[in-house]
Amino acid sequence: MPLTPQTFLILAVLAPGCLFLGMGLLWLVGVNPPEKAIARTANATYGFVCLMLCGLVWSMRSAGLTSVSAGTGNWYAVHEFQIPLTLLADRLSVPLMGLTALLSGLVAVFSRRYLHRERGFFRFFLLLHLFAFGSLLVFAAGSVDLLIGGWEIICVSSALLVAFFHERPEPVKSAIRVYATYRGCDIGIMAGAFFLHHWAGSTLYRSVFPGEWPGQSSVMTGGGATLIGLFLLLGAMGKSAQAPFSGWLPRAMEGPTPSSAIFYGAISVHAGAYLMLRAQPLLAASSFASGVVIFIGACSAIHGTMVARASSDVKTSLAYSSISQLGLIFMEIGAGFSWLPLIHITGHAVVRTLQFLKAPSALHEFHGLHAAAGGHLPKTGAHYETALPAGLRSWLYRLALDRGHHDTILDHVVSGPLRKLAQRMTSLENRWRLSPKAPSNEGSHV
Amino acid sequence: MSDLTAPWLTGSIAIPLAAAAVSRLPGTQRHARAIAVMACAASLLLSLETVRELAAAGWATMSEPWVPALFSANALNAVTMALFAALALVTLISAPRRDIGGRQVSTVLTLTAGALAAYGAGNLIVFLGGWTASLLPVLLTIRDKAARRRATLELAASAVFLAVAAILLTLGVSGGYPFAFLVLAAVLRAGLFPFHRVAIQRFEDGPLLPAGLLMNAYLGVFLIVRFAVPLFPAEARTALPWLSALALFTAIYTAVLGIVERKPRRLLALIFLSQSSAIFAGLVTARPEGTTGGLVQWIVLGVASTVMISICRSIEARIDEPLAGERLLGLAAQMPRLAVFFAVSAFALVGLPGTLGFPGEDLLIHGVLSAHPLLGIIVPAAIALNAYSAYRLFSRLFLGAPVAAWAEAPDALPRERWAFSACLAILVWGGLMPSQVVAMRSTAADLLAALTATAATHGTTGGKH
Numbered sequence: 047m048p049l050t051p052q053t054f055l056i057l058a059v060l061a062p063g064c065l066f067l068g069m070g071l072l073w074l075v076g077v078n079p080p081e082k083a084i085a086r087t088a089n090a091t092y093g094f095v096c097l098m099l100c101g102l103v104w105s106m107r108s109a110g111l112t113s114v115s116a117g118t119g120n121w122y123a124v125h126e127f128q129i130p131l132t133l134l135a136d137r138l139s140v141p142l143m144g145l146t147a148l149l150s151g152l153v154a155v156f157s158r159r160y161l162h163r164e165r166g167f168f169r170f171f172l173l174l175h176l177f178a179f180g181s182l183l184v185f186a187a188g189s190v191d192l193l194i195g196g197w198e199i200i201c202v203s204s205a206l207l208v209a210f211f212h213e214r215p216e217p218v219k220s221a222i223r224v225y226a227t228y229r230g231c232d233i234g235i236m237a238g239a240f241f242l243h244h245w246a247g248s249t250l251y252r253s254v255f256p257g258e259w260p261g262q263s264s265v266m267t268g269g270g271a272t273l274i275g276l277f278l279l280l281g282a283m284g285k286s287a288q289a290p291f292s293g294w295l296p297r298a299m300e301g302p303t304p305s306s307a308i309f310y311g312a313i314s315v316h317a318g319a320y321l322m323l324r325a326q327p328l329l330a331a332s333s334f335a336s337g338v339v340i341f342i343g344a345c346s347a348i349h350g351t352m353v354a355r356a357s358s359d360v361k362t363s364l365a366y367s368s369i370s371q372l373g374l375i376f377m378e379i380g381a382g383f384s385w386l387p388l389i390h391i392t393g394h395a396v397v398r399t400l401q402f403l404k405a406p407s408a409l410h411e412f413h414g415l416h417a418a419a420g421g422h423l424p425k426t427g428a429h430y431e432t433a434l435p436a437g438l439r440s441w442l443y444r445l446a447l448d449r450g451h452h453d454t455i456l457d458h459v460v461s462g463p464l465r466k467l468a469q470r471m472t473s474l475e476n477r478w479r480l481s482p483k484a485p486s487n488e489g490s491h492v
Numbered sequence: 493m494s495d496l497t498a499p500w501l502t503g504s505i506a507i508p509l510a511a512a513a514v515s516r517l518p519g520t521q522r523h524a525r526a527i528a529v530m531a532c533a534a535s536l537l538l539s540l541e542t543v544r545e546l547a548a549a550g551w552a553t554m555s556e557p558w559v560p561a562l563f564s565a566n567a568l569n570a571v572t573m574a575l576f577a578a579l580a581l582v583t584l585i586s587a588p589r590r591d592i593g594g595r596q597v598s599t600v601l602t603l604t605a606g607a608l609a610a611y612g613a614g615n616l617i618v619f620l621g622g623w624t625a626s627l628l629p630v631l632l633t634i635r636d637k638a639a640r641r642r643a644t645l646e647l648a649a650s651a652v653f654l655a656v657a658a659i660l661l662t663l664g665v666s667g668g669y670p671f672a673f674l675v676l677a678a679v680l681r682a683g684l685f686p687f688h689r690v691a692i693q694r695f696e697d698g699p700l701l702p703a704g705l706l707m708n709a710y711l712g713v714f715l716i717v718r719f720a721v722p723l724f725p726a727e728a729r730t731a732l733p734w735l736s737a738l739a740l741f742t743a744i745y746t747a748v749l750g751i752v753e754r755k756p757r758r759l760l761a762l763i764f765l766s767q768s769s770a771i772f773a774g775l776v777t778a779r780p781e782g783t784t785g786g787l788v789q790w791i792v793l794g795v796a797s798t799v800m801i802s803i804c805r806s807i808e809a810r811i812d813e814p815l816a817g818e819r820l821l822g823l824a825a826q827m828p829r830l831a832v833f834f835a836v837s838a839f840a841l842v843g844l845p846g847t848l849g850f851p852g853e854d855l856l857i858h859g860v861l862s863a864h865p866l867l868g869i870i871v872p873a874a875i876a877l878n879a880y881s882a883y884r885l886f887s888r889l890f891l892g893a894p895v896a897a898w899a900e901a902p903d904a905l906p907r908e909r910w911a912f913s914a915c916l917a918i919l920v921w922g923g924l925m926p927s928q929v930v931a932m933r934s935t936a937a938d939l940l941a942a943l944t945a946t947a948a949t950h951g952t953t954g955g956k957h
Binding site: 063074120121122123124125127129180191194195196198199202205206209212213214215218221222225226229230232233236237240243244464465467468469471472475 | 825937
């Protein structure tokens with residue numbers, strides 16, 4: 047096989063997916079590999095992915111390329127409707143792919159000891175590989191359609207990992223909430239992809255956003271750009287836990303700490319920001335959509351920092367700090383910056399992963415830090431708090447304690463009415479039931 | 493129209509029918525599963541041979557050599573027949589021992605033969621025969637008298653409507669009346685609103701495995717695309733958007749009902765009804781991607797729902813009580829493989845990437861949104877709600893603290909493992925390399941479009957059928 051940039055790109059993306067399939071098949075035929083083998087295979091795979099990405103960067107630089115497309119024609123096609131199987135490596139996707147490979151490998155190394163003798167050790171690694179594959183696919187996708195593929199894989203692996211400790215009911219409930227939020231917001235990205243296809247004739251980035259990142263333009267302008275931009279924003283808000291869809295993020299912390307680090311500190315939550323960065327030419331063509339992105343980002347940033355300060359447990363505090371930083375990233379994207387949000391994403395992901403991985407020993411570290419400083423360190427941001435009137439501070443504190451009432455609002459506006467409607471419809475259905483007692487035939491004799 | 497090299501179609505229908513009769517004979521009870529499995533395997537092989545011959549002939553329509561007037565094979569029905577025979581085979585292999593007595597086996601085999609006859613039918617009279625044969629055995633298994641009476645009434649009405657349409661066509665009556673009867677029959681059989689309750693009741697009160705198999709036949713939508721549209725293109729042009737809208741309404745209505753449903757059997761029925769209504773909407777869009785998406789999702793829904801239904805029934809048999817209540821059953825600890833089979837099937841049903849559900853859903857959404865840019869948003873919304881319901885059902889069955897009383901319940905038995913693995917292999921292989929399946933179903937979509945176009949050009953009213 048010739049070592050072209052395309053080869054490096056394809057191998058880097060496929061490696062975790064192949065490992066997932068291989069491990070899944072092994073389990074299905076009854077083979078349960080030992081922990082050491084699972085961990086070593088994971089390390090070798092992420093080492094291999096990092097190596098392939100280094101090869102990709104080296105070969106691109108040697109050839110003087112700023113972007114590389116690797117495709118095998120159409121994945122499937124029906125007459126003019128074609129879904130090409132195209133991967134794209136450019137200045138936006140390569141850093142994020144590198145980040146994914148590096149942090150996934152790091153989490154794999156950490157988890158070997160953290161989850162030692164845990165009943166779900168194999169399951170955790172299986173889902174980690176699925177997640178890594180989905181993330182690499184999101185960042186390397188050359189079209190919105192392929193991005194949706196990776197997007198949904200992240201969604202499923204995320205929900206299954208939140209329910210990792212499924213013997214307790216809380217993680218199960220939280221996983222259902224996470225999955226529902228993801229799937230609800232994904233309607234936006236699906237509709238966005240459809241309208242992009244419908245109006246621009248393609249969802250390939252190269253066709254709809256001609257040029258090289260970050261100086262791309264958009265073939266869509268006006269109302270079309272606004273509508274598609276807003277649909278994609280809805281999808282991104284769900285994935286990046288932007289207000290008012292931020293309530294799922296602290297619930298997702300029910301999963302094991304390493305998965306919280308990689309999903310909700312590092313990669314998964316930044317996928318939404320990546321989507322907005324990718325769709326930035328659309329935002330540039332629509333000042334309204336840009337304004338909405340900035341507004342959502344600003345609301346999320348303020349909301350996140352307030353709730354993080356009022357949180358009493360470390361993982362919730364970290365989750366809301368992530369939301370706050372993501373809000374800032376959204377604002378940067380809406381304001382038209384390209385490199386700044388990319389650097390912000392990279393830096394934030396690395397720092398947050400470290401914080402999440404250290405979360406179980408946070409108290410110990412906190413006391414150690416204060417002892418080393420010779421007393422109590424001053425609380426950051428306290429000068430802003432003192433500038434506010436006491437009444438407002440109390441009100442804001444109550445607001446922050448209830449996490450901005452976002453879950454309550456969503457329950458009142460979306461899920462509550464839907465549930466109420468469903469209950470009314472069900473009671474109406476029950477009135478029409480064909481049989482009043484409705485016993486189960488099989489149930490009576492099983 | 494050329495002939496098949498041998499009467500494969502007649503064979504694939506006659507073998508399960510004969511096996512159904514044999515399995516009712518005294519002394520064959522002990523071998524009922526073996527007889528049924530062999531009959532369905534033979535039927536599947538013959539259907540696959542039909543597909544092979546059709547593919548070799550460039551998917552041109554071919555007729556049965558012995559009875560050309562009764563049966564014919566084309567790109568639409570040949571694959572569908574093979575799929576249905578395969579689903580019946582999986583159902584029979586994975587069925588719990590208590591569901592595999594002579595009477596139950598006979599029900600499944602008669603249903604299979606009836607559905608295959610309806611698919612292969614070259615005219616409406618034969619289709620009517622298959623339609624009725626597939627329906628009767630399942631109705632007879634509903635034990636609750638009131639439920640059976642109502643279900644029989646509604647489903648018999650569909651057969652009567654179909655019979656009236658056939659008589660009107662034979663008499664040479666053209667225009668709206670025969671078309672209206674065909675549509676009514678299809679709506680009743682497909683369980684579109686307000687007739688969805690019959691299907692739900694079948695799932696709740698009747699035996700689960702035949703109920704699932706009956707739903708997977710999709711004879712209602714098959715009637716529309718195979719007969720109603722090609723026979724009455726002018727009427728279809730007017731009616732299809734309304735029919736599509738009704739299907740979309742049913743998809744979202746049943747999806748919304750699903751979010752508060754607590755009984756697993758009813759929830760299964762609601763999810764499948766919603767998904768099948770979305771398929772209905774896609775198939776009647778008259779858009780290539782919508783029709784192809786509908787046909788691909790037909791395969792996905794058939795395979796995934798068969799696995800899910802079979803697993804639910806297996807669980808009922810293992811825990812020795814019907815699935816009910818709101819508690820988490822926590823079966824993943826005892827049955828990890830069944831949990832994985834169920835999860836993959838459920839996620840495939842709602843478009844998990846890496847399974848055939850992803851391209852199917854993608855094509856379906858694009859097709860319906862192209863046809864109805866505003867109303868079409870219902871499809872992704874209904875799929876999202878179904879995804880929520882399916883995940884909730886998975887959580888209910890498999891997550892939670894293990895129950896001590898079920899600690900001895902076995903995981904997937906070897907026969908179940910093989911059958912479900914084959915289903916998953918189809919879903920995953922189709923998802924990783926969907927081009928072949930999509931191209932095959934696209935040929936069927938083209939055939940439907942060509943039939944409609946030809947009929948519209950010649951202004952036929954279906955007298956020849």
